[in-house]
Amino acid sequence: MERVDVLVVGAGLGGLSASMFLALEGVNVLTVERHPGTSLHPRASGQTPRTMELYRFAGIDQKVLGVSERASRGLRITVASSLNGTVFHRIVDDLDEFDLSAATAAPWGMAGQDVVEPILLERAREAGAQVRFSTELVSFSQDDDGVTAVLRSRDSGEETSVRASYLVAADGGRGRIREALGIGTSGVGTISRSIGIVFDADLGDRLLPGVTDLFYLQGPEFTGALVNTDIPGRYVCSVDVPEGVDALPEERLVQLIRAATDLPDLEPKIQWTGMWEMAARIADRFAAGRVFLVGDAAKVTPPTGGMGGNTAVGDGHDIAWKLAAVLRGDAGPGLLDSYEAERKPIAEMVVNTSLHNAKERLVPDLDLTGLAEPVDQVALTLGFRYRSGAVLAEDDDVVENPVEPSGRPGFRAPHVPVGTGSTWDFLGHSWVLFSPGGWRDAVSQVRAETGIALEYQEIDDPLFRGRFGLGDGGATLVRPDGIVAWRCPDGAADPAGTLWDVLARVLSR
Structure with a gap:
């Protein structure tokens, strides 16, 4: 029987x-x-600055930007009857409307899923991950010590067994792992069914x-969407179809285009077609024992707003650093409880906001009675807050304006220019304690006693103090994901003892 630390089922973005x-x-x-390979469809296009921060941690941010030069050239989002028809609403006229350079050193990205997944795959394999395509999960069971899974090659039919300490379910919205765990879902459910069409053509101006x-597009013949891709002359068109329709003849597809x-x-040249469902569902739980749901396995959201794929990447990073900390012995298993506590509220805000966008852009008669109000896109992107045992929060605020950061625990660490770089240059690979001064010896002592990767960055600058909310002798502890775990604004009588106690609490040691 093959043995690994973690088995991941599904090789999409999450x-x-x-x-x-x-x-x-x-x-x-x-x-x-x-499936036999990564996605051929440029769905889930676009990367928020938060996703680009995570990609920078992995050293792939420049590659992602490189496969989509459109990222630096602008964005336009329009609601209209057709490309040359009546314009009902212009949502975005230029990407500069979302200038977040005051909040992050990371840019926006515009790459499609079809070109991003190969980059993720290459980096994962470079780092030592095994990735097997045309291989499906047949069954799994778990006990107090791990998960046993039966896998089958779809090419040969051969079955093998794998024993893992943990299982990450990234098998999509129609995956079977969540159902096998007995985890239900809640939400609006299915909104519409569509056929996606990837085609090549010369659309002129x-x-x-x-x-x-x-x-x-809200036209007389159909409702749908159309967008360009990273390949010149290639476009994606999505058209709503009635229940029960699983395909359309090519002549009809050409008429719709x-x-x-x-x-x-x-005369469009159709390259690919496929059915998909616009829906809104959130899993009742994001974890069961040693199994964790990420991406569409945890939530399905309308694509209106481009947040589904970005949320999947955030899920994947969050569970990864926490599982690694537990497997290394840096943290107790209780740290894993923070995955659902932190990621489920994000999923709820993403789904709610996407539903409001869907009503505005595609489905005017969508009934959203009783649904929470949408969250501002900028706040949802960089001003979100985590609340869990892995954060020692000071108050109950849910979001903040990331351009005016407070430095409070649960929010992203503020971006502050340091030399030619940023405070974020120090993040992503370890725990970091920031301070104007006075904590160097404490960090060295705690690092030696615990073996935890803990770095110290001393910055005594008025802008740094203001954004992090620190006075003389104050300190801020930032997690490997760039989230502030704890803050001591005015210093401590016993810095080493205080830091040791804080790490024990947030890491469930």
Whole structure:
């Protein structure tokens, strides 16, 4: 029987992110995917600055930017009857409207899932992860010490057994692991069914050149969306279809593309088609024993807003660094309880906000009675807050304006220029204690006693003090994911003892 630390089922954005970050932490991880390769569809396009921060931790941020030059050239989002028809609403006219350079050193990205997944795969394998395609999970069981899984090669039919300490379920919204665990879902459910069409054509001046140009279409013949891709002359069109329709003849697809583009003589070359469902569901639990749900296995959200894939990457990173800490012995198993406590509220805000976007952009008659109000996109991207046992919070605020950071525990560590770089240059690979001064010896002592990767950064600058909320002798402890775990604004009588106690609490030691 093969033995690994972590088995990841599913190699989409969530699964590959988890695999990559686990491998970078030195964890023996095996990932299996039932499909023969990574996604061929440029769905889940776009990376928020938060996702780019995580990609920078892995050293792939520049590669992701490199496969999508549109990231630096602009973004336009329009609600219209067709590409050359009536414009009902222009949601975004330029990416500069989302300038977050005051809050982060990371840019926006615009790459599609089809070009990002190979980058994640390559980095995961470089770091030592095993990734096997055309391999499916047949069954699994868990006990107090681990998970036993039966895998099957879809090419040969051969079955093998794997024993893992933990299982990460990244098998998508239709995956079977969540159901096998008896975990239900709640939410609006299915909203509509669509057929996605990837096609090549010359659309002339219908779309802006060199930028991401997304149209939500509410036309007389159909409701859907159309967007350009990273491949010149290639586009993705999505068209709503009635219940029971699983395919459309190519002639009808061509008619719909012509109606969407207002080009009645267009001869598109269709490269791919596939059915998909717009839905909103959140798992009742994100974990059961030694199994953790990430990405669409944990939540399914409408694509309106581009937050589904970004949330999957965040899930993968969050569970990865926590599993690595427990497997190394840096943390107790209680740290893993913080995964659901932190990621489920994010999923709820993402789904709610995406539903409001869907009503505005695609489904005007969508009934959102009783649904929570949407969260500002900027606050949801960089101003979110974690609340769990892995954070020693000071108050109950849920979000904040990231351009005016408070430095409070649970929020992202503030971005403060340091020389030619940023405070974020020190993050992503260890715990970091920031202070204007007075904690160097304490950090050295605690690091020696615990063996935990803990670094010290002394910055005595007015802007740093203000954004981190620190006075003389104050200190801030930042987690490996860039989240403030604890803050001591005015210093401590026993710095080493205080720091040791704080780490014991947030790491469940």
